[in-house]
Structure formats: structure tokens, C-alpha cells
Amino acid sequence: MTVEQLTEEERDSWLRGLTGWALAREGKAIERTFEFADFSEAFAFMTRVAMIAETRDHHPEWFNVYNRVEITLTTHDAGGLSLRDVKMARKIDALLA
Ligand code: HBI
Numbered sequence: 001m002t003v004e005q006l007t008e009e010e011r012d013s014w015l016r017g018l019t020g021w022a023l024a025r026e027g028k029a030i031e032r033t034f035e036f037a038d039f040s041e042a043f044a045f046m047t048r049v050a051m052i053a054e055t056r057d058h059h060p061e062w063f064n065v066y067n068r069v070e071i072t073l074t075t076h077d078a079g080g081l082s083l084r085d086v087k088m089a090r091k092i093d094a095l096l097a
Contacts, residue, residue, distance in 0.1 A: 005080040014086045021089050029061075029074035030085060034096075036067045045069060045095060052091050058084045060092075 006014065011027065024031040036042040042064055049071070053059045061072040073089055075082035 003078040005078040028080040031072045
């Protein structure tokens with residue numbers, strides 16, 4: 001499936017609306033770190049993110065240690081950032097509301 005990579009202008013515009021996310025991998029990814037009360041809370045969050053990833057067929061690259069979850073989003077099929085990453089980040093942020 002071909003997915004279009006965002007232009008720099010699109011990328012910067014979308015990023016302005018994503019609180020807590022930062023560019024990574026020379027602009028080809030976005031990343032955010034989440035801290036929870038304990039491991040159980042962190043893993044519950046990861047489980048919910050996993051369900052969203054499966055539903056959207058768009059999967060995070062992530063690291064977890066105890067109550068911290070580090071998520072990186074990029075679109076392998078596009079070789080960089082796409083709208084799929086922006087939409088996924090917004091869905092992930094909505095879990096915190
Ligand atoms: N997840 N982050 C990410 N990037 C992708 O390009 C991607 C994915 N999950 C599934 C997927 N692509 C499918 O389109 C297949 O290419 C695996």
C-alpha cells in the first residue's frame with residue numbers, strides 16, 4: 001500500500017497541533033514519552049494502544065520500563081512521516097483524556 005510522506009510544511013503544521021510529541025530520526029518520525037503511576041497503568045495504556053494499532057493497521061515502535069512508555073511513530077511504507085502517524089498520535093493522546 002503506497003502511503004504519501006508528509007512535506008516539511010505539512011509535517012511542521014501537523015506537529016504544532018500535537019502536544020508532547022517531538023520530531024525524531026531527522027524528521028522521519030515523531031516520539032513521545034508517557035509516565036504512569038506504576039507498571040500496571042503503563043501496561044494497560046499499552047494494551048489500549050495495541051488495540052488502536054491493530055484497528056488502524058498502524059503500529060508503534062515502543063519501549064517500556066516499569067511506569068514509562070516511549071512511543072515512536074513513523075510510516076515504514078512511506079519512508080517517513082505520514083498522516084497515519086499524526087492520526088495515530090491523536091488517538092493515543094485521546095486515551096489520556
Ligand atoms: N505500521 N508504523 C507502521 N508503519 C507502516 O508502514 C505500517 C504499519 N503497520 C502495518 C503496515 N504498515 C501495513 O501496511 C503492511 O505494510 C505491513
